[in-house]
Amino acid sequence: MAVEPPTPGTARPGGRTARVRAAVLRAAEDALVEHGFAGLDLGDLAQRAEVGRTTVYRRWGSTTALVADLLTDMAEQSLPRARTGSLAGDLRANAQLVRRTLADPRQGALFRAVLAAANGAPGTADPGTTEALRRFYRRRVEEWAPCVTEAVERGELPPDTDEFEVIRAVSAPLYYRMLTTGEPLDEAAADRAAAAAEAAARAGAYRRP
């Protein structure tokens, strides 16, 4: 079913504008998972999403803008940080969330496609996608950083601990494992990533200079 362009003033949460956006973003995910960023085409996405081409071109204008919007949506849909009461519990929850996302066939393929689009060779990497991807990770790191600052307040970590570096340290080994080894992203790998980040943080490895 084709959806007409929204009439000005009709946009509301859950309304036609939101439905169109959801349909086009899901179509963009499908296309990224199947063919990567280079295979994206706004006309194809409009057809996949059963949305008018004019709507898609007017709303997003370019595949870069569409992927940026997809990353905004992914950040908005991502789960809020844990509040387990301990640094160990919070970091483990973070690691398991990252692990589940990357190990999920669809989500994992989506992240690999966007990472490839943002980090390929100069002639192929897309600068707008690079910026949108960095924004996505900044938002996710900021969401989880209070787990670390609260641990500092509880006296679990040195007072000058860089909370962003601790959160990044939880994700880093899981991404590295995915990108450079064929080894599974299992729960043990996630628990180890969390435990290592916690131990290094306690030892002062992430203190600000």
Next chain:
Amino acid sequence: MAVEPPTPGTARPGGRTARVRAAVLRAAEDALVEHGFAGLDLGDLAQRAEVGRTTVYRRWGSTTALVADLLTDMAEQSLPRARTGSLAGDLRANAQLVRRTLADPRQGALFRAVLAAANGAPGTADPGTTEALRRFYRRRVEEWAPCVTEAVERGELPPDTDEFEVIRAVSAPLYYRMLTTGEPLDEAAADRAAAAAEAAARAGAYRRP
């Protein structure tokens, strides 16, 4: 100057076969840095390298095989592990080597291009390149792992420490920083990666289950 296909029996280190290989691999690096894996073409590479097309097709047969050979060459050309006498010194040397490689405009672009080719969407990722890339990292991790086993022998680390995980833990935050943030890969980031891996290893975070 075009180089003729090698006559059987004439191949020797530093001879024509080695010169042809070096010229074609350098041409492949140039092409990867400029256009990524998708832009590779054996005929173009033969022309760039001033080598006969027949030689290139006969020797490598596919761009996948050529990139696999390039990764083999990169592993062979990589520096041997450090022997500073301390775990802290060895891991710092490893981190600074990884940092210099990724921060180098040409080497860094080359790694990003190959990582993208090996990890893109299912329709775009190249399985042969994925396997070659994993082999490359396995070789590099194996090269540096004795720094950890020697530290275990010196009593610096728990006896059941997984030496491969410790070496991977040094690289992981540098790759993650490169792929997900716009922050520079500076010496401080490398030293922090080494110090964090060491602290986590000392605390037992990489003990085998």
